[in-house]
Amino acid sequence: MPESVLLRGLAFESGSPVVLVNSWDDLEKVGNKRFVWIDAQGEPGAEMETRLRENLDWHPIVFQSIRQASLRSRLTPFEDYTHLTFFIPVPGGEAEEAKTEEVDAVLGPGYLITFHRAPIPIVNALLSEVPGWKNPPKSLDLLLHRLIFSAIEALAPGIDAMDGALHSLEDEAMNRPGPELLERIVVSRDALHLLHLSLVPQLQMLHDITSGASRFITPYARPFFRSTENRVRGLIDDVAIYKEVVQNILELYRSAITQSTNDTIRLLTVVSTPFLALTFLTGLYGMNVSLPFSDRPHAFAILAGVSFVILLGMLVWFRRRKWF
Numbered sequence: 001m002p003e004s005v006l007l008r009g010l011a012f013e014s015g016s017p018v019v020l021v022n023s024w025d026d027l028e029k030v031g032n033k034r035f036v037w038i039d040a041q042g043e044p045g046a047e048m049e050t051r052l053r054e055n056l057d058w059h060p061i062v063f064q065s066i067r068q069a070s071l072r073s074r075l076t077p078f079e080d081y082t083h084l085t086f087f088i089p090v091p092g093g094e095a096e097e098a099k100t101e102e103v104d105a106v107l108g109p110g111y112l113i114t115f116h117r118a119p120i121p122i123v124n125a126l127l128s129e130v131p132g133w134k135n136p137p138k139s140l141d142l143l144l145h146r147l148i149f150s151a152i153e154a155l156a157p158g159i160d161a162m163d164g165a166l167h168s169l170e171d172e173a174m175n176r177p178g179p180e181l182l183e184r185i186v187v188s189r190d191a192l193h194l195l196h197l198s199l200v201p202q203l204q205m206l207h208d209i210t211s212g213a214s215r216f217i218t219p220y221a222r223p224f225f226r227s228t229e230n231r232v233r234g235l236i237d238d239v240a241i242y243k244e245v246v247q248n249i250l251e252l253y254r255s256a257i258t259q260s261t262n263d264t265i266r267l268l269t270v271v272s273t274p275f276l277a278l279t280f281l282t283g284l285y286g287m288n289v290s291l292p293f294s295d296r297p298h299a300f301a302i303l304a305g306v307s308f309v310i311l312l313g314m315l316v317w318f319r320r321r322k323w324f
Helices: 026-030 044-056 061-069 120-132 140-175 181-212 220-282 299-321
Strands: 004-012 019-021 034-041 074-077 082-090 099-108 112-117
Touching: 004 120, 004 140, 026 044, 026 074, 034 120, 034 140, 044 061, 061 074, 061 082, 061 099, 074 181, 082 120, 082 140, 082 181, 112 140, 120 140, 140 181, 140 220, 220 299
Parallel strands: 034 112
Antiparallel strands: 004 019, 004 034, 074 082, 082 099, 099 112
């Protein structure tokens, strides 16, 4: 077994306590009443593929899917097992945003094997939590449901928090629009878009499960998956609403920026327009030609008074038009 792969797992059966396992040898102990969940973290290698191909007769396309990154959740039923691909949120560090980690799960008769490359807190928590349950799961499909349900619920707080964040963006777009606000609006829009792209395939996967696409999902477990399907449908509706809100905020931001630009232009007009008339008068009387009142001793005072009256009159007119 490659050293880069960390194996952990649980073995349990009705009426017996859960046993921790860390070897593929436990797959050989699977019986009618004994179930094994093995979680493989790391990059699967050729030795692992050979071992699983010999013991479980998996199709090569399953190993190809495990090795390559997928873009969407899906369910692929085979005759002797079912392959699922879904995504689980993983918190980022202090300077990193939250991201999702791909999980490939293969559900077969008496076994559930999950693969992922990076540590996933939800998986670690479930591995630690199951041994403490008073009654072990009746079947592995219920354990798989718990894993998928936990992944969906991990997305819910972030989606619910969008309501308050969008209200804050809307208030800022109305009162304090600025270049940095546009960046945050675009980030929120992209985040919602990625959430929508992530949830829709998971909804389809859950719909396939509840429709009986996999014979390894028992009728007893399907109502649990159906409940999770409804939960995902509700989250998708929330995301769709928030996407419309973000689009409205973006339009509001553009309107606010346009209004701010108009106010600036109006202010410049109020400041500059009166001086056009004053500049004309001073330029006219600055010419070395004979003009009316130019030979009067009080010509400067008269010109200054006329300029002041023109300035005052234009300001009063602008004020009545509510330009400032």
